[in-house]
Amino acid sequence: MTNKTVNEIKNGSTIGKRKSISRRQDAWIRMKNNKFAVIGMFVFGAIILMGIIAPFVVDYEQDVITPQMENRFKSPNVQNWLGTDALGRDMFSRLVYGTRISLFVSLSAVVLSVTVGVIIGSVAGYFGGNFDLIIMRFIDIFASIPSLLLSITIAAALGQSIGVMILAIGVAGIPALTRTVRATVLSIRKQDYVLAGTAMGGNSWQIITFHLLPNCIAPIIVQGTLRISSAILQCSSLSFLGVGVKPPMPEWGNMLSEGRNFMRQAGYLTIIPGLTIMITVMAVNLMGDGLRDALDPRMKR
Amino acid sequence: MLKYIIRRFLLLIPVIIGVAAIIFFIMSLMPEDPVRIILADSDPDPIMEETLRKELGLDKPVIIQFVDYMKGLVRGDLGLSYKTRLPVFNEYMKRIPNTLYLSFGAMAVALIVALPIGIISAVKQYSWFDNLGMTFIFLGLSVPNFWLGLLLILLFSVKLGWLPGGGIDNLGIILPAITLGTGSVALYARMTRASMLEVIRQDYIRTARAKGLKEKTVVLKHALKNSLIPIITVVASQFGHAMGGAMVTETIFAWPGIGRFMIEAVNKRDRPVVIGCVVMLCIMISIIQLFVDILYGYVDPRIRTEITKD
Numbered sequence: 033m034t035n036k037t038v039n040e041i042k043n044g045s046t047i048g049k050r051k052s053i054s055r056r057q058d059a060w061i062r063m064k065n066n067k068f069a070v071i072g073m074f075v076f077g078a079i080i081l082m083g084i085i086a087p088f089v090v091d092y093e094q095d096v097i098t099p100q101m102e103n104r105f106k107s108p109n110v111q112n113w114l115g116t117d118a119l120g121r122d123m124f125s126r127l128v129y130g131t132r133i134s135l136f137v138s139l140s141a142v143v144l145s146v147t148v149g150v151i152i153g154s155v156a157g158y159f160g161g162n163f164d165l166i167i168m169r170f171i172d173i174f175a176s177i178p179s180l181l182l183s184i185t186i187a188a189a190l191g192q193s194i195g196v197m198i199l200a201i202g203v204a205g206i207p208a209l210t211r212t213v214r215a216t217v218l219s220i221r222k223q224d225y226v227l228a229g230t231a232m233g234g235n236s237w238q239i240i241t242f243h244l245l246p247n248c249i250a251p252i253i254v255q256g257t258l259r260i261s262s263a264i265l266q267c268s269s270l271s272f273l274g275v276g277v278k279p280p281m282p283e284w285g286n287m288l289s290e291g292r293n294f295m296r297q298a299g300y301l302t303i304i305p306g307l308t309i310m311i312t313v314m315a316v317n318l319m320g321d322g323l324r325d326a327l328d329p330r331m332k333r
Numbered sequence: 334m335l336k337y338i339i340r341r342f343l344l345l346i347p348v349i350i351g352v353a354a355i356i357f358f359i360m361s362l363m364p365e366d367p368v369r370i371i372l373a374d375s376d377p378d379p380i381m382e383e384t385l386r387k388e389l390g391l392d393k394p395v396i397i398q399f400v401d402y403m404k405g406l407v408r409g410d411l412g413l414s415y416k417t418r419l420p421v422f423n424e425y426m427k428r429i430p431n432t433l434y435l436s437f438g439a440m441a442v443a444l445i446v447a448l449p450i451g452i453i454s455a456v457k458q459y460s461w462f463d464n465l466g467m468t469f470i471f472l473g474l475s476v477p478n479f480w481l482g483l484l485l486i487l488l489f490s491v492k493l494g495w496l497p498g499g500g501i502d503n504l505g506i507i508l509p510a511i512t513l514g515t516g517s518v519a520l521y522a523r524m525t526r527a528s529m530l531e532v533i534r535q536d537y538i539r540t541a542r543a544k545g546l547k548e549k550t551v552v553l554k555h556a557l558k559n560s561l562i563p564i565i566t567v568v569a570s571q572f573g574h575a576m577g578g579a580m581v582t583e584t585i586f587a588w589p590g591i592g593r594f595m596i597e598a599v600n601k602r603d604r605p606v607v608i609g610c611v612v613m614l615c616i617m618i619s620i621i622q623l624f625v626d627i628l629y630g631y632v633d634p635r636i637r638t639e640i641t642k643d
Contacts, residue, residue, distance in 0.1 A: 173351035178577025306480030
């Protein structure tokens with residue numbers, strides 16, 4: 033046998049051989065081929081970047097919150113790209129800073145929902161029985177309160193602050209995440225490799241973290257991403273209703289609510305923040321739909 | 334069937350108690366002292382303060398307060414508003430028809446738009462109409478409804494002057510209903526499309542076509558009827574959420590419903606009103622949901638046999 037053939041056998045035949053790809057790469061390729069998902073990813077990435085660099089481009093004290101009465105209601109121009117508001121503050125600076133706050137609140141809230149949802153969902157799904165029954169009844173009760181109502185109640189009780197908002201929006205997202213994780217855990221709990229893990233002496237904690245959760249990643253990512261868009265909407269709704277971020281701190285929702293009083297004379301004060309929310313939510317939704325199709329092709333419409 | 338209905342009703346009780354408990358305890362975390370809110374005074378007469386505290390039962394532990402609250406709830410007594418001293422239950426009942434009117438209006442708008450889009454998109458899958466419809470729906474899903482409301486006011490009432498931008502009289506329902514309904518359009522249309530796509534591939538649809546029935550009859554009579562069940566489920570569950578979301582819409586359009594009532598109460602730290610509104614809304618939503626579930630039994634014989642089996 034020639035050396036060449038040995039190598040061929042060792043590496044598998046070169047004829048008709050395809051480079052092997054992992055599941056993650058496979059999903060990434062599918063994601064990359066989805067035009068809309070890529071656009072969504074870029075737009076959302078740019079918006080996040082804007083939020084991160086906000087303190088380096090605008091001065092919070094001077095540009096964002098200090099009233100400059102001589103500059104009131106300037107329509108968009110060279111100096112104030114998006115005009116000025118009722119107190120003469122530059123809308124662009126406020127919008128950039130508002131992005132930082134809106135995104136920080138929404139993303140932290142989603143992290144909270146995902147963390148709690150993963151813990152409760154996996155534990156309930158793994159142990160099952162009465163334990164599962166009690167936890168899921170509790171989640172059902174939580175879920176029967178419309179999420180905006182629940183957020184408002186929490187915000188109303190604990191007062192206006194960034195931390196409370198994160199808590200309020202995060203808690204409202206827990207039921208959906210918990211149900212998703214539990215359902216996935218239930219579907220894989222009885223599989224052989226889990227049994228093998230148990231047979232090798234793994235304790236519950238090890239089984240959950242090393243065997244069950246890695247296989248729940250796809251639905252968690254999908255659900256979590258889709259949750260970001262509702263968190264953004266909820267965050268701005270709360271501020272719009274006056275129970276969220278306290279002025280003068282800018283946030284998309286309360287900027288809209290301030291602009292609303294001057295709708296007749298300065299329509300752009302209402303239009304611009306709303307448009308920003310819409311573009312962001314749209315980008316997240318596109319990304320979420322793309323991720324769903326990429327990670328779980330069976331769910332594709 | 335009757336046994337099933339009774340059991341479902343009994344199962345509602347723990348849910349209501351649970352919801353009330355959650356809301357009650359969250360609101361009891363409020364840092365402000367209710368007595369001071371009622372007296373609207375930061376430094377009231379100590380004797381008056383004490384009497385009022387006793388009278389409201391605020392000197393008791395939270396658990397006892399909750400039990401008292403639940404006893405009241407059974408009798409339809411949700412306490413008095415801290416600000417107006419009017420019974421919360423009566424105030425709620427006075428406003429709920431307006432919120433229901435708005436929610437039904439929104440549902441009607443959403444269905445009028447969503448059903449045709451969903452049906453045509455399914456029948457002509459991947460056509461230009463399908464793509465356009467789904468894009469349109471995607472936009473509807475992403476638009477913040479308070480912003481949409483403001484834009485509608487800006488266009489139709491400020492600029493064009495065609496429709497009133499607030500209040501409940503005459504044509505006042507149109508703009509709020511569109512605002513609140515838009516969020517649901519996406520869900521309904523997607524559901525309709527998916528459900529229709531599933532049904533339309535089945536053999537009996539082919540048979541219907543083979544019999545020479547008109548396409549209209551096949552789609553509307555044969556396919557739509559059988560794809561309605563999942564649509565009804567979504568509509569029913571979305572209805573509850575619409576009532577929760579009505580808060581924002583009501584605030585924008587000065588709609589005299591529960592939402593505005595509650596937001597005002599939140600800003601005035603009026604605890605009994607907030608608790609009462611949330612608890613009552615949740616009870617109503619649960620009852621509507623139950624009602625729909627029971628209704629299925631009558632609509633769909635398959636579900637009826639499933640229910641009566643156990």
